[in-house]
Amino acid sequence: MPTLNDNLLKLENNYFFYQIEQTLKDFKIKNPNVEILNLGIGDTTLPIAKSIYLAIKEAAFELSDPNSIRGYGPSTGYDFLKEKIIDNDYKNLDIKKDEVFISHGIKYSISNIIDLFSSNNTVAICDPSYPVYVDSNKMAKRKIIYMPVLEKNNFQPQIPTEKSDIIYLCSPNNPTGVALNYETLKSFIDYAKKNKSLILFDGAYFSFIKDKNIPKSIYEIPNAKDVAVEMRSFSKNAGFTSLRLSYMVIPNNIKIEDTCLNDLWLKYINVKFGNLSYIIQKGAEAIYQDSGKKEIKETIDTYMANTHLIKKGLENLGYKVFGGINSPYVWVKTKGLSSFDTFTFLLNKAHIATLPGSGFGSVGEGFIRFSGFAKKDTILKALNNLKKL
Known part of the structure; x- marks a missing residue:
């Protein structure tokens, strides 16, 4: 008779964001x-850029043509997208x-790379922070240290x-909206x-950083490629x-117990996962076109406004309000x-x-998170309602 992962059973019954959605x-x-x-x-809340839509449409048409049909792609992603990422997001x-x-x-x-490491590792996580960091380590019963x-x-x-x-x-940190x-x-x-130690660096909101004195990538810091993995999202x-695509950088310099972490992750994804959608990757490539860059800037400017x-x-x-300068999130004291x-x-x-800060960790108690992803008319109505309280 099979037995279940009791560490998974011990997690909260309702994932935080799901619980809010149900409420x-x-x-x-x-x-x-x-x-x-x-x-x-x-x-x-804004639609994808026209450049992305057209690229996805063209890629879908390619797959309908016997002369340009594609089968399985590389498990690490296509070179055409990697080259754009390197030339634009990691120039120099x-x-x-x-x-x-x-x-x-x-x-x-975030939730899969931790599988490369034994349950004996001690993990340090910011409090407050994105709940997935905590839950994915609780599943393996790792010791967690919280960094307030x-x-x-x-x-x-x-x-x-x-x-x-x-x-x-x-x-920038989610939920505080403050960049490091x-x-x-x-x-x-x-x-x-x-x-x-190894640093797992979540740069999901790097595009919103406007302050030139704030690093967008951890690799701007000397020696980071020896100790840090960086993750970013589209x-x-x-x-x-709804399209789901991101990328992760694992420098070849990183060695764990004399094993190259990059090689180990490659082995892991080849065993557990297949290739990613060609169509969606072509959509992501369009972000780096001149027209795509202009459209993405307009999107980010709208959210930051x-x-x-x-x-x-x-x-x-x-x-009393914090964040909201290099991030679309505002951290508000109750x-x-x-x-x-x-x-x-x-x-x-x-x-x-809103989102209660306590859902992101005990140190988040006494705060709530507001998001600039809401539409302008919704924000104006909300502020008007707040004035009436």
Whole structure:
């Protein structure tokens, strides 16, 4: 008789984002005539760029033609997309094609790469942070050390107080919306070099960084290619949340127990996964065309204008607000209520949906997250409702 993974059984019954989604559905059933003003949404609300649509359409047509039909593609992704990524996103950083792996989405990369490591590893994770970091390690019963991300430290994570084998970092951070500065990243690279640790760097929101003094890639820091894996997504900047595509960089320099991590990941994906969609990769390639770059910039500018609107509107209403400068997320201090009670209060009284900070970790208690991915008219209605409270 088979037995189950009891570590999986011990996880919370409802994944945080699913739980919020169900709460909003229940509210809508009870209040069918009420418009929910969703400012907690982490999903995109603008359509994909025309350049992407046309590239996908052309690629689909290719597959309908006997002269250009394609079968299985490379498990690491097509070179045409890797070359665009290197030339545009890693210019002058000396990243090689065999170090880039095209993936089904950043969640796929985050939750699967940890399988390369034994359950004996100690893992350091920021608190608050994206729940997948925690849950994917709880499944393997790894020891987790939490690195508090506090207001008094300007929401820059502090070096682990215990020796950690694997460290998760995200910049700009989700949910605080605050990007990690050069000094913070350098301190973690130095720590990893000294302690022979590995950094898993989530750069899903790198496209939203506007401050030229904030690194967009961890590889801008000396020695990072010896200790850091970087993951990035096309979901937020290019609207690929329904198309699903991302990429991960694993430098050949990284060795774990004399084994090249890049080689081990290649072995892993060849055993567990197949190739990725040619059509979707052609869509992603279009992001790097001149027309695609212009369209993507317009998309990002729209989301950041929405974020600025939320940030200023909340500040004018007397809320203490953080983030929202290099990220589409605004981290807001609650007024006397817990995170979840504030979420409930705003939903019931102002019909505004946010995300309670406590869902991202215990240190997130006392905060809620607002998102610039909401539409402008939704934001304006929400701010107007808040004024009436």
